[in-house]
Amino acid sequence: xxxxxxxxxxxxxxxxxxxxxxxxxxxxxxxxxxxxxxxxxxxxxxxxxxxxxxxxxxxxxxxxxxxxxxxxxxxxxxxxxxxxxxxxxxxxxxxxxxxxxxxxxxxxxxxxxxxxxxxxxxxxxxxxxxxxxxxxxxxxxxxxxxxxxxxxxxxxxxxxxxxxxxxxxxxxxxxxxxxxxxxxxxxxxxxxxxxxxxxxxxxxxxxxxxxxxxxxxxxxxxxxxxxxxxxxxxxxxxxxxxxxxxxxxxxxxxxxxxxxxxxxxxxxxxxxxxxxxxxxxxxxxxxxxxxxxxxxxxxxxxxxxxxxxxxxxxxxxxxxxxxxxxxxxxxxxxxxxxxxxxxxxxxxxxxxxxxxxxxxxxxxxxxxxxxxxxxxxxxxxxxxxxxxxxxxxxxxxxxxx
Numbered sequence: 001x002x003x004x005x006x007x008x009x010x011x012x013x014x015x016x017x018x019x020x021x022x023x024x025x026x027x028x029x030x031x032x033x034x035x036x037x038x039x040x041x042x043x044x045x046x047x048x049x050x051x052x053x054x055x056x057x058x059x060x061x062x063x064x065x066x067x068x069x070x071x072x073x074x075x076x077x078x079x080x081x082x083x084x085x086x087x088x089x090x091x092x093x094x095x096x097x098x099x100x101x102x103x104x105x106x107x108x109x110x111x112x113x114x115x116x117x118x119x120x121x122x123x124x125x126x127x128x129x130x131x132x133x134x135x136x137x138x139x140x141x142x143x144x145x146x147x148x149x150x151x152x153x154x155x156x157x158x159x160x161x162x163x164x165x166x167x168x169x170x171x172x173x174x175x176x177x178x179x180x181x182x183x184x185x186x187x188x189x190x191x192x193x194x195x196x197x198x199x200x201x202x203x204x205x206x207x208x209x210x211x212x213x214x215x216x217x218x219x220x221x222x223x224x225x226x227x228x229x230x231x232x233x234x235x236x237x238x239x240x241x242x243x244x245x246x247x248x249x250x251x252x253x254x255x256x257x258x259x260x261x262x263x264x265x266x267x268x269x270x271x272x273x274x275x276x277x278x279x280x281x282x283x284x285x286x287x288x289x290x291x292x293x294x295x296x297x298x299x300x301x302x303x304x305x306x307x308x309x310x311x312x313x314x315x316x317x318x319x320x321x322x323x324x325x326x327x328x329x330x331x332x333x334x335x336x337x338x339x340x341x342x343x344x345x346x347x348x349x350x351x352x353x354x355x356x357x358x359x360x361x362x363x364x365x366x367x368x369x370x371x372x373x374x375x376x377x378x379x380x381x382x383x384x385x386x387x388x389x390x391x392x393x394x395x396x397x398x399x400x401x
Contacts, residue, residue: 036060036074040143042244043074046090053083056122058090059138063243069094070246070295071199072101073137081130088124089115095248098123098138098295099371100378105131110140112371112378138295139370140381142204144172144242147235150208151175157215158182159225166270170239174267176274177232179214181225188399189282191275192232193289193349196255198240198247200292203368205381207234207290209388220396228399229282231274234290236267256291259352272352279357285399286321287363289349293370318362320401324394329387331374366391 032050034057036043044060055076059069072089079085091098102110115123154177155162165176180186192210194203214221214230237255240247247255258268275284326332353363368387373379 030078030080032076033078034074034076036244038075039145039242040073040141040244041075042072050078052086053080054086054088056088056090058092059094059246060244063240063245065245065251068246068248070096070098070248071138071244072098073135073141073244075133075135076129077133079129081128081132084126084128085134086124086126087136088122090122092121096294101125102137102140103127103129104135104137105129105133107135107141110137110381138199139201139292140205140384142201142241144235144238147175147204147238148173150234151177154211154215159215165233165274166266168239168266170242172238172242174236174238174270175234177211177234178229179211179225179232180229181222184226186225186227186229187283188228188285189278190228190230190286190288190395190399191278191284192230192234192287193236193271194233194291195235195237195241196247196289197291198237198245199295200368202292202370202379202384203290203366204234205384206366206368206388206391207232209385210392211388212385213389213392214395220393220400224396224399228285229278231278233267233271236271237265238267256289259349272356275353276356284357285361286395287349287353287360288366289364290366290368292368295370314360314362318364321362321394321398324397324401325390328393328397329374329390 030050032048032053032055034043034045034048034055035041042060042063044058044062046056046058048055057072057074059072061069069091076085076087089098089101098115100115101113103113104110113125113127115125151162154160159179159181161178161180163176163178164173166174168174192207194207211232211234214224235241237247240250253264255265255268258265259272263269263272278284322333322335349363353360368384369379371379373383
């Protein structure tokens with residue numbers, strides 16, 4: 001070996017020694033990456049410290065036409081799986097401080113995290129995540145694709161008709177489900193809507209349980225289908241659901257405030273037109289508008305909203321429905337009394353229903369829980385579906401009474 005080759009050989013050895021020593025004495029710090037480029041995703045990265053395994057986020061307003069910041073859903077990768085990962089989320093500008101969020105490694109199985117209040121109007125969660133990618137959301141996600149998949153899954157049931165009630169402003173199909181026994185001639189009808197606020201995800205799991213019972217072979221469901229037809233629009237604001245916007249207080253008008261003679265949104269116009277058309281064929285009995293409680297609520301069970309005075313017939317009918325549910329469920333409902341001014345409540349569905357519908361037992365909002373069940377424990381998706389089943393059983397009981 002000549003001198004030049006020997007020198008090069010020694011230099012390479014020294015360089016290799018330096019590299020090996022660095023890796024032995026120092027941790028290699030991965031760079032944390034945050035992403036939301038998937039359906040229903042939403043995040044704005046505020047800051048990140050990869051060395052300390054810490055990041056701060058807040059719901060993005062890029063796709064929003066409001067400032068409520070109610071929904072976030074994103075993935076994280078590149079963090080140190082051997083250490084605690086701390087995520088702070090800022091809720092400044094939100095109508096409510098999001099309660100305990102959820103996480104998943106596969107966007108299918110979701111687990112609850114315990115969040116604590118922190119400084120600067122934020123909350124934080126700290127936990128060790130053992131896989132290299134984790135997804136994080138304000139609540140159990142339920143996407144536009146999820147509702148299309150659910151509708152497809154029940155389309156061949158003999159008691160189900162599926163259709164597209166309208167095409168949204170964004171060019172997406174707004175699905176509609178009709179349930180009845182086609183061998184009979186139903187005379188009564190029930191109308192149900194859901195997801196007028198895009199971020200209120202838990203209601204769709206409850207609606208799944210509700211629908212699955214009504215199309216089952218249960219004898220109570222069978223009797224209901226013989227005399228009652230049920231129309232369901234399970235996801236009205238499909239565009240905001242798809243892009244991950246909250247939909248709450250959006251401009252030019254909130255979906256849930258668009259019940260007027262000339263509604264702005266295609267979905268609301270289509271629902272109103274269909275209600276009028278079906279009301280000419282059937283006796284309108286019940287209107288249920290499914291919502292979810294705020295992500296920051298500590299309300300321990302779901303409730304039904306009432307805008308009636310207690311001496312009104314409609315309230316007594318609603319209370320009768322409450323009674324059936326409480327008997328079937330084994331616990332009491334939280335009843336949310338309506339205390340809104342008339343000009344405000346008129347913008348809700350009731351402002352359209354009562355001037356235009358000839359017969360109705362009651363109209364109410366079903367507020368599905370977000371974080372806790374009736375025992376105050378962490379709420380699961382299975383329990384949300386079970387509540388829907390109980391609501392459907394109680395509907396059968398009420399209409400048969």
